[in-house]
Amino acid sequence: MPRIVTIRTVAERAGCSIATVSRVINRSAPTSAAVDARVRAAVAELGFRPSEIGRALKTLRTRTLGVVIPSLTNPVFAASVAGMQSAARERQHTLLLTATDYEPGAEAELVETLVAQNVAGLILTVADAAENATLDLLDAEDIPYVLVHNEPPHPGRAAVCVDNAAATFALTETMIAAGHRRIAYLAGRFATSDRARRRHEGYRAAMEKAGLEPEVPLELDYLGDAPSHAEALAGLFRAGAPPTAALCSNDLLALSVVGALRTLGFRVPDDVSVAGFDGIALGGAVHPTLATVDTPTRLMGERAVALLFAMINEGAAPRVEHLPFTLRPGGTLAPTARADQPASQGDRITSSPP
Amino acid sequence: MPRIVTIRTVAERAGCSIATVSRVINRSAPTSAAVDARVRAAVAELGFRPSEIGRALKTLRTRTLGVVIPSLTNPVFAASVAGMQSAARERQHTLLLTATDYEPGAEAELVETLVAQNVAGLILTVADAAENATLDLLDAEDIPYVLVHNEPPHPGRAAVCVDNAAATFALTETMIAAGHRRIAYLAGRFATSDRARRRHEGYRAAMEKAGLEPEVPLELDYLGDAPSHAEALAGLFRAGAPPTAALCSNDLLALSVVGALRTLGFRVPDDVSVAGFDGIALGGAVHPTLATVDTPTRLMGERAVALLFAMINEGAAPRVEHLPFTLRPGGTLAPTARADQPASQGDRITSSPP
DNA sequence: CCAGTCCGTGAAATCGTTTTCAGGACCTTA
DNA sequence: TAAGGTCCTGAAAACGATTTCACGGACTGG
Numbered sequence: 211m212p213r214i215v216t217i218r219t220v221a222e223r224a225g226c227s228i229a230t231v232s233r234v235i236n237r238s239a240p241t242s243a244a245v246d247a248r249v250r251a252a253v254a255e256l257g258f259r260p261s262e263i264g265r266a267l268k269t270l271r272t273r274t275l276g277v278v279i280p281s282l283t284n285p286v287f288a289a290s291v292a293g294m295q296s297a298a299r300e301r302q303h304t305l306l307l308t309a310t311d312y313e314p315g316a317e318a319e320l321v322e323t324l325v326a327q328n329v330a331g332l333i334l335t336v337a338d339a340a341e342n343a344t345l346d347l348l349d350a351e352d353i354p355y356v357l358v359h360n361e362p363p364h365p366g367r368a369a370v371c372v373d374n375a376a377a378t379f380a381l382t383e384t385m386i387a388a389g390h391r392r393i394a395y396l397a398g399r400f401a402t403s404d405r406a407r408r409r410h411e412g413y414r415a416a417m418e419k420a421g422l423e424p425e426v427p428l429e430l431d432y433l434g435d436a437p438s439h440a441e442a443l444a445g446l447f448r449a450g451a452p453p454t455a456a457l458c459s460n461d462l463l464a465l466s467v468v469g470a471l472r473t474l475g476f477r478v479p480d481d482v483s484v485a486g487f488d489g490i491a492l493g494g495a496v497h498p499t500l501a502t503v504d505t506p507t508r509l510m511g512e513r514a515v516a517l518l519f520a521m522i523n524e525g526a527a528p529r530v531e532h533l534p535f536t537l538r539p540g541g542t543l544a545p546t547a548r549a550d551q552p553a554s555q556g557d558r559i560t561s562s563p564p
Numbered sequence: 565m566p567r568i569v570t571i572r573t574v575a576e577r578a579g580c581s582i583a584t585v586s587r588v589i590n591r592s593a594p595t596s597a598a599v600d601a602r603v604r605a606a607v608a609e610l611g612f613r614p615s616e617i618g619r620a621l622k623t624l625r626t627r628t629l630g631v632v633i634p635s636l637t638n639p640v641f642a643a644s645v646a647g648m649q650s651a652a653r654e655r656q657h658t659l660l661l662t663a664t665d666y667e668p669g670a671e672a673e674l675v676e677t678l679v680a681q682n683v684a685g686l687i688l689t690v691a692d693a694a695e696n697a698t699l700d701l702l703d704a705e706d707i708p709y710v711l712v713h714n715e716p717p718h719p720g721r722a723a724v725c726v727d728n729a730a731a732t733f734a735l736t737e738t739m740i741a742a743g744h745r746r747i748a749y750l751a752g753r754f755a756t757s758d759r760a761r762r763r764h765e766g767y768r769a770a771m772e773k774a775g776l777e778p779e780v781p782l783e784l785d786y787l788g789d790a791p792s793h794a795e796a797l798a799g800l801f802r803a804g805a806p807p808t809a810a811l812c813s814n815d816l817l818a819l820s821v822v823g824a825l826r827t828l829g830f831r832v833p834d835d836v837s838v839a840g841f842d843g844i845a846l847g848g849a850v851h852p853t854l855a856t857v858d859t860p861t862r863l864m865g866e867r868a869v870a871l872l873f874a875m876i877n878e879g880a881a882p883r884v885e886h887l888p889f890t891l892r893p894g895g896t897l898a899p900t901a902r903a904d905q906p907a908s909q910g911d912r913i914t915s916s917p918p
Numbered sequence: 919c920c921a922g923t924c925c926g927t928g929a930a931a932t933c934g935t936t937t938t939c940a941g942g943a944c945c946t947t948a
Numbered sequence: 949t950a951a952g953g954t955c956c957t958g959a960a961a962a963c964g965a966t967t968t969c970a971c972g973g974a975c976t977g978g
Contacts, residue, residue, distance in 0.1 A: 216963090216964055216965085217964065217965060217966095218964080226927080226928085227927070227928045227929075228928090228964090228965080228966095229927075229928060229929080229930095229966080229967080230926085230927060230928075232965070232966060232967085233926090233927090233966095233967095236966085238966080238967085239925095239926080239927095239967095240925070240926070241926070241927085242925090242926060242927090245926085245927085259676060259679070259680045260680065260964080260965065261680065261682065261963090261964055261965065262680050262681045262682070262965095263617055263620045263621050263626070263681070263682050263963085263964070263965080264621060264933095264963075264964030264965030264966085265964080265965050265966075266617045266933090266965085267617050267618060267621050267932090267933045267934065267935090267963085267964075267965070267966090268932070268933050268964085268965055268966045268967080269933085269965090269966070270933070270934095272617070274660070274681075281646065282636070282642045282643070282645055282646040282649065283639075283642065283643060283646050283845070285637075285639060285642070288636045288637065288639070288642040289636070289637060291636055291661075292635065292636040292637050292663065295636065295661065295662065295663050296663075296665065299662070304660050304661070304662060304677060304678070304681070305660070305661045305662070306628070306658050306659070306660055306661075307645075307649065307658070307659045307660075307661040308649065308653070308658060308659070309646065309649050309650075311650065322613060323658060324658070325613070326613045326614065326615065326616050327616045327617070327628075327658070328615065328616070328617050462846070462849070465846060465849050465850060466849040468850075468851065469849050469850055469851040469853075472851045473851070491637070492816070492819060492846055495816070495819050495820040495823050496819060496822075496823055496850050497822065497823040497826045497827070499823075570933090570934055570935085571934065571935065572934080580957075580958085581957070581958045581959075582934090582935080582936095582958090583936080583937080583957075583958060583959080583960095584956085584957060584958075586935070586936060586937085587936095587956095587957090590936085592936080592937085593937095593956085593957095594955070594956070595956070595957085596955085596956065596957090599956085599957085614934080614935070615933090615934050615935070616935095617933085617934070617935085618933075618934025618935035618936085618963095619934080619935050619936075620935085620963090621933085621934075621935070621936095621962095621963050621964065621965085622934085622935050622936045622937080622962075622963055623935085623936070623963085624963070624964095
């Protein structure tokens, strides 16, 4: 039977009223030095810790942030949650974490659960930020929230993200500059998510600007087993004039694609160049290192918490915060034999800071 | 201003008392069909959702599980948390997630925070399960908890884990059977954690059983940058009679080591074989695939939740649940030239189920 | 020296539920 | 018809904190 020591116990021990104990603990009103000392002593002796529940019931606000993400298994989301957790901890808050596991309809249910817990605010990564009944509900009930990874077209929705279209545009241009003409576009299971669409748009725009034909995106199961990927890629890369490069919509997929291509007997990057998106840590640990767009995922989580607190405490208006991305060169991306100009390994193209 | 519709609003709308509303919602007592229908209608119309806080204050128990892990950045922990989340969701519970970020002393503080939130129970991965004041405190206050990844020597502490020593023992024996005689032991920053110790014990035991000299463990920064790893490994592998294999205490480290060895000009596995521990998904996606001990991390999270609920609801006694591991062969581990017997790629040695 | 402030404190209301207790309506049985 | 059960239902008391209100005592200033 936990919680036998309540504020009342402390009050008795210190010889004062519970109101005074509350005041001492929260410094919510001045108290005399004598009573202050007695209360603190009692708190220490009894090991008293005020119940967050009692507190929350009165104030109708917990020190808790609700989080909804698709899955923890993707290091991208894991990293943003890590950032949120650390930023929340700095502010004496904890995270109520839920994941949809890509189950449609789960978003609404999870948000409801979190709202029932009186969270101070929400941080979400949703499938589609444009048309989303759940977000409409939050807007209507005036519950503060911030999106992460999503790029809401709807202004008035707070979000922290990178410019996915610009990033893929830049990455694609780099590949084109390295001499690639046929660049396959391989998409993960996010094909329906808003950010996946934005990424694809960037690719298309860059190809068209260069007067090249954008390829039809090939959808692959995100981190499906390598054999299945090899099979799916065989048709494309064993055709007459195969692509010399593959742009993958995320890093997990890219790593798997590198493995699959090798299984098929292609050398990376000699026969086929590969690039990913996200900048997960592992991409730099494998050999050859993965060329990718480095996005500050952990920082995104931190910034999301900061923005959420600004909205809650200072009534800041919701805004979209674009974080800078970096093109990270890597061993998997090399110039073609007939490259117009060799890509310098040292170059790092960074988006202009917001 | 959220939460304007309380149980009282519903009662008014349905024309009954709040007690009856509560009874209908929780089916805690029989109610007439008429009133039942009216209440349900009112609930639906008003979009009422009972406040978990009000409920918790009365029952002194939330539908929340507290989680403490070292870091979300390690996919091993991310995977177990994913398992916990899914198992908790099945039981209408949510996760209050915290991470120590390897900061000493954070464990105690985080547990205190979680207890103040009246969590129904706790799931922890701690640095040392043997001597741990925080766990003693939980024992004393009779707050149910389950350890994950830890192997508590202290009986009476609930835990879900694999037999780390047996697993490393088996892995080391496999490497020895492949002909390796000098097998380096590379440890991550977990060097001080109890499971890292158990893993090292298994390695030592296998080496000694085979009449071989165990190497002094080389400590590397877990996922430090590849160059620093290359530097650290240079001395060991460029010596007179270098090891022909490296056993790494976890997969992230192993992947990085593979990269570092290649940077140094070694071929993997031709010159040096490498094996890891954990069985993270990415190990199977890279090329060559990583030889490792596959541990059911996600399942561990699920089982931990199941065990915790058994303890909470059925008063089950705390117990240690050992989950089976699997030796996963991979391209990074090959026989030496003078191997006693070639390792068959198809073999999978599995620990006996518990 | 008195009136007016200010400061520290306690009593009590409140937050949204669950749960106990008691009572009224209805039915059964003698 | 009266006695005794069942069933439902409502009033009210918790749960553990915060916060408003009022009050007594000690200042301050004229």
